[in-house]
Amino acid sequence: MNDATTPNGEGKVTVGLDLGDKHTHLCMIAADGELLEEARLRTTPAALRRRFAALPVARLVLEAGTHSPWVSRLLEDCGHEVYVANPRKLRLIYQNDSKSDRVDAEYLARIGRLDPTLLAPLRHRHAATQADLAIIRSREALVRARVRLINHVRGAVKSVGGRLTKCSSPSFASQAQPQIPEELGPALAPLLEMIEAIGEQIRTYDRQIEHLAQERYPETMLLRQVPGVGALTALTYVLTLEDPASFADPRAVGSYLGLRPRQADSGDLSPQLHVTKAGDEMLRRLLVGAAHYILGPFGPDTDLRRWGLSLAARGGKRGKRLAVVAVARKLSVLLLRLWATGEAYEPLRNAAGEGRSLPDSA
Numbered sequence: 375m376n377d378a379t380t381p382n383g384e385g386k387v388t389v390g391l392d393l394g395d396k397h398t399h400l401c402m403i404a405a406d407g408e409l410l411e412e413a414r415l416r417t418t419p420a421a422l423r424r425r426f427a428a429l430p431v432a433r434l435v436l437e438a439g440t441h442s443p444w445v446s447r448l449l450e451d452c453g454h455e456v457y458v459a460n461p462r463k464l465r466l467i468y469q470n471d472s473k474s475d476r477v478d479a480e481y482l483a484r485i486g487r488l489d490p491t492l493l494a495p496l497r498h499r500h501a502a503t504q505a506d507l508a509i510i511r512s513r514e515a516l517v518r519a520r521v522r523l524i525n526h527v528r529g530a531v532k533s534v535g536g537r538l539t540k541c542s543s544p545s546f547a548s549q550a551q552p553q554i555p556e557e558l559g560p561a562l563a564p565l566l567e568m569i570e571a572i573g574e575q576i577r578t579y580d581r582q583i584e585h586l587a588q589e590r591y592p593e594t595m596l597l598r599q600v601p602g603v604g605a606l607t608a609l610t611y612v613l614t615l616e617d618p619a620s621f622a623d624p625r626a627v628g629s630y631l632g633l634r635p636r637q638a639d640s641g642d643l644s645p646q647l648h649v650t651k652a653g654d655e656m657l658r659r660l661l662v663g664a665a666h667y668i669l670g671p672f673g674p675d676t677d678l679r680r681w682g683l684s685l686a687a688r689g690g691k692r693g694k695r696l697a698v699v700a701v702a703r704k705l706s707v708l709l710l711r712l713w714a715t716g717e718a719y720e721p722l723r724n725a726a727g728e729g730r731s732l733p734d735s736a
Contacts, residue, residue: 386455390483391436392475393417393445400425401479402432403487412476417441419448426452435486435493437461437478443498457486459493462652499616506586507613510606513579514656517543520572527554527562527569534558544573583609596712599719601674602667603709607660611709614657618714627710631658633703658702665701669694676721678704 387410392399394417402411415421426434426449433455436442442458449456459482485492499507524546528538534555541549547570554562587594587605594608603611621627628634632652651658667673669682678701686697712719720726 386431386433388433388435388483388487390479390481390486391434392479392482393436393439393441394475399475399479401483403483407487422448423452426454431455433486435459435482437464437482438496443504446498447501457490457493457495458498460496463494503613503616509579509582510610513576516572516576520569523565523569527565530558530562531555593713596716597709599712600708601676602664607664610657610660614654618710621710624707624710627706628703631706633658633699633706661702661706662698665698665705668701669698674721677724
């Protein structure tokens with residue numbers, strides 16, 4: 375397939391695509407920056423394939439969003455060079471006083487023409503991986519819904535002077551039912567039934583996740599060697615990263631998941647800032663949860679626990695919170711190392727005096 379060129383044959387064109395639920399705005403510019411075409415297409419597979427299958431190879435730039443996974447795969451199937459821009463890096467678009475879909479498409483095209491690295495391009499997951507990850511995200515949606523319903527029930531009971539005893543979320547419906555005040559029965563009984571039904575569906579998802587981890591993603595067993603890392607965390611980690619070889623330096627995974635502190639150094643000032651929170655929010659939260667377990671009262675004795683507790687002890691008032699994030703960051707690197715090498719996890723590798731340290735995750 376020949377490269378798409380300007381009318382004067384001077385080089386590959388760049389196309390910016392602003393994706394919407396119903397329509398996509400297109401802006402095509404030449405290698406020299408000349409505006410060649412502006413158009414609006416329907417955001418459907420048929421319309422996009424019809425428009426771009428016949429177009430000679432071009433550089434296509436779109437912003438990450440709801441539609442970008444399937445659109446980027448479709449455009450790559452058409453043979454084009456596709457870049458999915460990280461929206462967190464496109465301040466030029468968000469801070470524009472004349473923002474519109476047409477203008478956004480042109481900005482994407484012009485930035486992509488000059489230097490695609492300015493887009494901080496993302497790599498979308500494969501379709502099969504995305505489908506499996508949808509199971510985990512659906513479970514997460516139900517967990518959040520159950521929490522909101524439980525909080526509503528507790529608040530309603532408090533409003534009439536009552537108080538429900540503490541209990542776990544899975545047992546809440548059965549524990550709370552006999553404690554509901556009689557006058558609130560008609561209002562809250564249906565919610566307790568819904569909470570119980572949601573809990574049953576969450577357990578169904580848990581069984582699916584366990585099955586996926588064992589049958590389709592056996593590499594998750596390498597990650598589950600680490601205390602605090604179960605099927606949910608391990609499978610989410612594998613599905614989110616997909617390929618351990620994509621990180622030339624294992625320490626980069628901490629930054630990729632938003633567990634690296636922000637930097638705003640200026641002169642002699644180097645303030646201590648919060649983490650960037652870039653990357654996948656759910657996986658970051660699961661790793662932080664695993665770090666809480668590792669540092670908690672039930673965490674077994676490991677090098678990672680000893681390192682985290684030592685960090686917390688010398689960190690002052692914020693020591694425990696900083697240690698949790700640091701352990702989560704180091705854990706993310708450790709999991710990548712186990713996945714990439716296939717080696718057995720040694721909980722007290724450093725303590726054994728072998729002179730080998732946990733991989734740094736700074």
